[in-house]
Amino acid sequence: MVESDEGIFLKNCWYVAAWDHELIDGAKLARTILETPVVLYQGESGQVVALIDRCCHRGAPLSMGRIEGDCIRCMYHGMKFEPSGKCIQIPGQDMIPPKLGVRSFPVVARDHLVWIWMGDAAKADPALIIDYEPLHDPAWKGMPAYMHYDANWLLIVDNLSDFAHLAFVHTKTLGGSEEYAYQTKPLNIERLDNGFRVERWHMNSDSPPFHKKVIADKTTKVDRRNIGHMHVPGIFFLESMFAPAGTGAEKGNTGGTRQYRNCQFMTPETRRTTHFFWNYLHNFDLDDPNIALSLCNSLREGFMEDKAIIEAQQKLFDRDPDTKLLAIAADAPLSHFRWTLKQKIAEERGAAVPVAA
Ligand code: FES
Ligand SMILES: [Fe+2]
Numbered sequence: 001m002v003e004s005d006e007g008i009f010l011k012n013c014w015y016v017a018a019w020d021h022e023l024i025d026g027a028k029l030a031r032t033i034l035e036t037p038v039v040l041y042q043g044e045s046g047q048v049v050a051l052i053d054r055c056c057h058r059g060a061p062l063s064m065g066r067i068e069g070d071c072i073r074c075m076y077h078g079m080k081f082e083p084s085g086k087c088i089q090i091p092g093q094d095m096i097p098p099k100l101g102v103r104s105f106p107v108v109a110r111d112h113l114v115w116i117w118m119g120d121a122a123k124a125d126p127a128l129i130i131d132y133e134p135l136h137d138p139a140w141k142g143m144p145a146y147m148h149y150d151a152n153w154l155l156i157v158d159n160l161s162d163f164a165h166l167a168f169v170h171t172k173t174l175g176g177s178e179e180y181a182y183q184t185k186p187l188n189i190e191r192l193d194n195g196f197r198v199e200r201w202h203m204n205s206d207s208p209p210f211h212k213k214v215i216a217d218k219t220t221k222v223d224r225r226n227i228g229h230m231h232v233p234g235i236f237f238l239e240s241m242f243a244p245a246g247t248g249a250e251k252g253n254t255g256g257t258r259q260y261r262n263c264q265f266m267t268p269e270t271r272r273t274t275h276f277f278w279n280y281l282h283n284f285d286l287d288d289p290n291i292a293l294s295l296c297n298s299l300r301e302g303f304m305e306d307k308a309i310i311e312a313q314q315k316l317f318d319r320d321p322d323t324k325l326l327a328i329a330a331d332a333p334l335s336h337f338r339w340t341l342k343q344k345i346a347e348e349r350g351a352a353v354p355v356a357a
Helices: 153-160 165-169 171-175 179-183 289-319 329-349
Strands: 014-019 029-033 036-042 048-052 066-068 071-073 087-089 107-110 113-117 144-149 186-192 195-205 222-231 235-244 258-270 273-282
Touching (some): 014 029, 014 036, 014 273, 029 258, 036 113, 144 289, 153 222, 153 235, 153 258, 153 273, 153 289, 165 289, 171 289, 186 329, 195 329
Antiparallel strands (some): 036 048, 066 071, 107 113, 144 273, 186 195, 195 222, 222 235, 235 258, 258 273
């Protein structure tokens, strides 16, 4: 029996379902999103289609079917479905009931991302898709990447909300030193209606290993700034700047800086597993493709460190779902985010809206 997902997911919002390269060459991508099996494909006209991955006849997966034009044919008994989900052919049967078909989901392909709307299709406004400029601005270069987590997406959101863990989880990769946790504090935590923004500086520090790997000068001290933006339902943008130490970057002098822009999209697969899409872009030495490759590898290495801890947390929560956790000062952003999301889910369901913690 399928457990009810009432109150777990926000439905009326756009989620990233795939990178567009996952749909090239006639791929039929079977991907569970919000506990719903979906098949995604690109029709011959270029149109991207998302249908429920379960034929309405005998329940065969449409991802085992055949793309015909922009339609897909179930390869069990041959029923053919349009991008809207309507059945337009039943081999050997002339009469097709007009309402016969499968559920289709609104999808939009933009900036190499494929966005999907799992809620009320009438509310799916493409203008609500959050724009991330570095993905279409030629001043930035990166590489699309994907990872799967055996953990609830909010544990990943918590992790990204908290720069303090860089020092301990990523000492030798993304963080650089344990000192980062002791000597830096989040500045200006802005609580936003749909998430938060947080800024953190680390002055006169060594470059962290992932940055050292892609620059020639590995010893100059740097002033490092991270600005994180988390958005409902689980979209994270991180701006990182490395300036030669003492050049006044904190006063707005960005000459000589090297910068990164990182976008990460957490899409619940189920309540305890997550699709994680990211692209770590850089704005220097753009003619050197090895930089994007090196950054992609470094980030993957770093995320594997997160994944080990986060999946271990999930296992403990599975054993005791009522575990009570104690917040520390560094948790202000993640507490705000969880409360914001809870509020939006309650609003969507017409339930009583929880009060602020
Ligand atoms: S199960 Fe799809 S046509 Fe029969
Ligand atoms: Fe991390």
